[in-house]
Amino acid sequence: MLRNPMCATCIINTREYKYTLSIDRRRATMEKTSQLFRKKSFVAITGGSKGLGRCMALKFAAMFPPNSVLVLMARNVDAMEIVRTEIITLTPNITVIIRQYDQGKTDQGYFDDIFDSVLSENKITKGDFEQVMLVHNCASTGDKDRTGLQHCDGDRVRSYFDINLCGTILLNSSFFKTFYDPSQSRVIINMSSGAGRLPTPSLSLYGTGKAARDMFFRVLSTEEPSVRILTFSPGAVDTVMLQDIEENTASHGLRKVITGLRDDGKLLTPEAAVDNLVDILQAKTFKNEEYIDDHYKLYQKYH
Numbered sequence: 690m691l692r693n694p695m696c697a698t699c700i701i702n703t704r705e706y707k708y709t710l711s712i713d714r715r716r717a718t719m720e721k722t723s724q725l726f727r728k729k730s731f732v733a734i735t736g737g738s739k740g741l742g743r744c745m746a747l748k749f750a751a752m753f754p755p756n757s758v759l760v761l762m763a764r765n766v767d768a769m770e771i772v773r774t775e776i777i778t779l780t781p782n783i784t785v786i787i788r789q790y791d792q793g794k795t796d797q798g799y800f801d802d803i804f805d806s807v808l809s810e811n812k813i814t815k816g817d818f819e820q821v822m823l824v825h826n827c828a829s830t831g832d833k834d835r836t837g838l839q840h841c842d843g844d845r846v847r848s849y850f851d852i853n854l855c856g857t858i859l860l861n862s863s864f865f866k867t868f869y870d871p872s873q874s875r876v877i878i879n880m881s882s883g884a885g886r887l888p889t890p891s892l893s894l895y896g897t898g899k900a901a902r903d904m905f906f907r908v909l910s911t912e913e914p915s916v917r918i919l920t921f922s923p924g925a926v927d928t929v930m931l932q933d934i935e936e937n938t939a940s941h942g943l944r945k946v947i948t949g950l951r952d953d954g955k956l957l958t959p960e961a962a963v964d965n966l967v968d969i970l971q972a973k974t975f976k977n978e979e980y981i982d983d984h985y986k987l988y989q990k991y992h
């Protein structure tokens with residue numbers, strides 16, 4: 690129906706239509722989210738070899754129904770084998786696949802058939818799943834021993850964004866090249882960071898990469914409304930990544946923040962951070978491409 694933008698009745702009708710539509714969407718969203726862990730799923734977790742990725746894999750394996758498939762993706766195969774053993778011991782009815790990859794290899798073709806080959810090599814049919822999910826969890830922190838003015842090596846800066854931005858985008862496209870059917874429930878979790886919002890000394894590359902990724906997924910959510918996207922910032926979690934920042938940051942202030950959180954018992958364990966994520970996924974309330982960070986205010990206090 691054509692609407693005259695100057696006509697009051699049309700404006701009211703359009704508003705009512707939009708309002709009804711938003712309630713319907715909200716209901717559909719809530720419905721979908723509440724059932725998220727009940728659906729037989731194909732779940733790929735990048736950075737699944739340690740830290741939050743390992744913990745998420747263990748937790749998700751215990752929550753998704755039998756015959757769901759978990760794909761662990763990272764560079765260190767031995768570490769992923771250990772995670773696979775841990776999962777299978779606790780939840781033997783889940784299939785765990787290891788896919789070695791380097792998210793920094795952005796040469797043409799590297800990402801093209803990753804998920805098609807995971808399916809065919811493991812004799813899995815994508816139609817077997819009610820839901821597919823990709824967790825963009827892999828990340829590196831870059832040269833945190835430098836300030837913004839000290840990034841002078843183009844190759845190092847480019848390499849940082851290859852891993853943390855280009856690789857994420859290319860892997861994401863590869864995923865949707867395989868799982869293109871909008872009638873299948875498709876979920877993306879973008880692991881973000883407060884450093885993408887709060888300027889954090891010595892983490893200029895890390896914060897810039899996170900901010901850019903967040904915007905990428907915000908745009909994607911407008912282009913692909915059938916895809917459920919959650920951007921989640923876990924807070925300060927005691928992993929190798931955080932310990933590395935604490936030891937090697939060029940910022941005395943940032944080290945003080947992390948040490949202060951540690952001394953006050955405010956650092957989260959990976960288990961607690963993943964529990965928070967699971968609560969959000971189960972709570973039925975997150976809006977599409979909502980950015981969730983409950984820790985923002987706490988960290989401001991330490992600055």
Ligand SMILES: NC(=O)c1ccc[n+]([C@@H]2O[C@H](COP(=O)([O-])OP(=O)(O)OC[C@H]3O[C@@H](n4cnc5c(N)ncnc54)[C@H](OP(=O)(O)O)[C@@H]3O)[C@@H](O)[C@H]2O)c1
Binds near residue numbers: 736741828881882926
């Ligand atoms: N820890 C925190 O306090 C914190 C706070 C806010 C946000 N986050 C975010 O949460 C996510 C997980 O962090 P984490 O603390 O668990 O980090 P982590 O312990 O350092 O783990 C990072 C993961 O990324 C993988 N990875 C790194 N470079 C890779 C590459 N080039 N190709 C493929 N995989 C690669 C690593 O596996 P391999 O080495 O085996 O490749 C590892 O599994 C990240 O997105 C991080 O930014 C963490």
